Amino acid sequence: MYSQSLIDIFGADHLMYGEARLSIVKQMTDLANSPEVTKAELDIVQMVYSEFYRDHFMAVRLEISKAICEAEYISRHLILMMAEDCASVSQFILHHSNKLSSVDLIDFVVKGGAVKQLAIASRHDLSNDVALSLIEHGSLDVIYALVENQSAVLNADNLRQLYTNFSMNAGLRSLLSQRDNLPADLREMIVYDVAKSLEDYVTNANWLDEGQALAITQKSYEIAAIEISIGIADADMMDYIKRLSAEERLTSSLILRSITTGYMKFFEYSLAYLSGLPIKKLHSLLHNPNASTRNALFNRAKLPQDLHAVLTIAVDVYRDLQFQHACNLQPGTHEFSVNMIKNVTECYHMQSDNGQAYLQRVLDCYYIDISDRMAA
Incomplete structure (x- = not known):
């Protein structure tokens, strides 16, 4: 059953008992971990492991598996053989061994x-x-x-x-969201699915009617989808916008929210995609103060007519805020967004009362109610 070399070293009678073999394996492990161990001694250790790795006494196999899972001196052949063993034995090899x-x-x-x-x-x-x-x-x-x-x-x-x-497992969504390398489009997908799940939950629980549930969850989704875009490189931004459009989530509401809260990059790339213009050309036209040029651009992007006034004001407010607060107020921050909303609201009321419902939808996300200031 055992090689003559093994019998000569440990004795045939000693090898008959499982506890004795387990003791031998532990002695070999201690020897292998000794700083003074020689190559000849390591050869003996490997010989013992090679003859005991299929031992019917489970504790012996477990001890060998734990001992060799990170050992450099063990042959790849033995590692593979033990990895084939039952899961309770092989798990140590499969988890640790760099020979696999x-x-x-x-x-x-x-x-x-x-x-x-x-x-x-x-x-x-x-x-x-x-x-x-x-x-x-x-x-x-x-x-x-x-x-x-x-x-x-x-x-x-x-x-x-x-x-x-x-995708339907909430726990997995939470774990994925904690990964630093999660791509932006996947973050957006998770946000959308969470919003839809929440909408269904509060509706089925009769906490809110369908319209209220949709308004709240849609608002939360839009805020998140826009903020996710902050970390997207310019080279990848158009792909993000294209995917939103393909999923029918690049809505007028989302585009309006982006500019009235100061996320110019999201707004510009959305317009560039919808209008079919290169981003540099779009930027030049958008920041041209000529009203007819901007309206033509908004029409080309097929944005609702009653949004044009709000969009024009928001672009100008963004420019003015950047000029006035270049050092202490940065786009993409909550403070900048609140200032955008307040200034857009004030400017808008001086000019028109059209499109208030659209504007209110954006302002709701910062709990700013403009209903008492709407034109009569």
Whole structure:
């Protein structure tokens, strides 16, 4: 059963008992971890592990698995053999060993059960291709472990695929939102789904009627969708706007809210996309003080006629605020947005009473009620 070399070292009678073999394995582990260990001694350690790794006494296999999972001197062959063992034994190897390639790990993901997949999902610096395999084959618990593993390499496509597969799970949405590398379009998708879930919940619970629920959740979604755009690079901004349009979420309300709260980049890229103009050309036309030029631009973007006055005022207010407070009031901050809204409101009331409903929808997000100041 055992090699003659092993019998010569430890004795045949001693090898008959599981507890004795376990004691031998522990002695070998201590020897291998000794600073003075020699290569000859490591060869003996590996010989013991190689003969005991299929021991019928589970404690022996567990001890070996724990001992070799991070050991550099152990052969890749032994690592692979122990990774094939039952999940309770192999999980240490699958979680820690750097002798397993991505191909090895993917193979264990495909043919292994949940425990093995969980061990792999928690590996440090898990590669992108292994993560994708876990997304395709793993259960929800495995996906949770993968998302919680901040060292796992999850590219934007993987994260989108993961969310597509498990988008209805609220806990997973929360975990994803905590990742620093979550792409902007996925953040927007999560925000939209959360808003819709909240709308359905408060409606079904009879807390609000459908109209009230829609107004509140739509407002929250719009604020978040615009603020997400702050961190998007100019080169990627048009893709964000295009996707909003493809999902039918680039609404007049969203565009109005962006400019009246001071998010000029979102506003400009939205107009550029809707009008079909290059962003630089759009910027030049938008900031031309000629009213007919701006109205032509808004018409080309197919924005409602009754919004044109508010949009024109908001563009001018944005310019004036930047000029007046260049050092201490920055676009993209709450303070800048509040100042935008107040100034747009004051300027608008001096000129027209059209489109108040649209304007109020924007002002609601900062709890500013203009109803008592509407023109009679």
